[in-house]
Amino acid sequence: MNRDAPATCTCCHSPLWDTEIVAGRYACYRCEDRAVEQLQAIRAMFKRLDTIDGLTKAQNAACGPTGTREAPIPARLAVLAQTGPGGVVAQLQAGIEDSWRAALGWTMIPNRTHRDIDGATTFLINNLPWACERYEEVADDLQAITTIHSRLNSLETGEAGPKKFTVYCDTDQCDGQLRITLWTSRATCSDCGTHYDKAQLAALGTQYDDREAAA
Numbered sequence: 001m002n003r004d005a006p007a008t009c010t011c012c013h014s015p016l017w018d019t020e021i022v023a024g025r026y027a028c029y030r031c032e033d034r035a036v037e038q039l040q041a042i043r044a045m046f047k048r049l050d051t052i053d054g055l056t057k058a059q060n061a062a063c064g065p066t067g068t069r070e071a072p073i074p075a076r077l078a079v080l081a082q083t084g085p086g087g088v089v090a091q092l093q094a095g096i097e098d099s100w101r102a103a104l105g106w107t108m109i110p111n112r113t114h115r116d117i118d119g120a121t122t123f124l125i126n127n128l129p130w131a132c133e134r135y136e137e138v139a140d141d142l143q144a145i146t147t148i149h150s151r152l153n154s155l156e157t158g159e160a161g162p163k164k165f166t167v168y169c170d171t172d173q174c175d176g177q178l179r180i181t182l183w184t185s186r187a188t189c190s191d192c193g194t195h196y197d198k199a200q201l202a203a204l205g206t207q208y209d210d211r212e213a214a215a
């Protein structure tokens with residue numbers, strides 16, 4: 001056991017397993033695995049969006065079934081904002097990689113080119129095990145990865161924001177339903193007014209809902 005190890009994951013707030021506590025981890029293995037998947041998806045989505053086809057697809061998604069091809073500029077700019085200079089690669093490097101290098105005492109590297117999504121994601125995937133175990137601020141970075149992931153996903157699918165689903169209030173006599181995403185940190189039942197934090201929400205009964213995210 002080293003230092004004052006947290007008993008819950010600093011990212012998802014689930015109780016840590018004994019082995020995770022003994023290892024002194026800040027983030028649980030599930031959060032680490034999810035971040036790896038998200039980074040791999042970010043790399044794949046970036047490459048698809050960073051093409052003429054990707055731009056066209058995002059335009060069509062933004063226009064919707066009744067839209068015309070006359071209004072593609074905002075969607076095109078939204079894609080370029082992610083794939084161009086100052087986009088995802090810069091966000092991953094300046095927002096995460098640089099602070100990990102500093103914490104590890106490693107040499108800083110010059111700014112990656114805005115298309116170096118392979119370099120940016122590979123560095124993070126390779127060093128995630130260290131960060132989840134030893135880097136106290138890792139929860140912020142995992143959250144940032146989730147945000148970038150859902151932003152690219154929205155661009156590609158034309159859906160707004162992370163997927164919502166329904167959980168059921170477990171207060172006696174209450175049939176209330178709460179609409180949340182995987183990243184909702186707290187919510188209140190509108191029927192009975194019970195407040196739930198993230199760990200309590202995770203314990204409620206769930207049912208995935210395939211309707212389009214409303215907001």
Ligand SMILES: [Zn+2]
Nearest residue numbers: 009012028031
């Ligand atoms: Zn976790």
Ligand SMILES: [Zn+2]
Nearest residue numbers: 169174176189
């Ligand atoms: Zn309720």
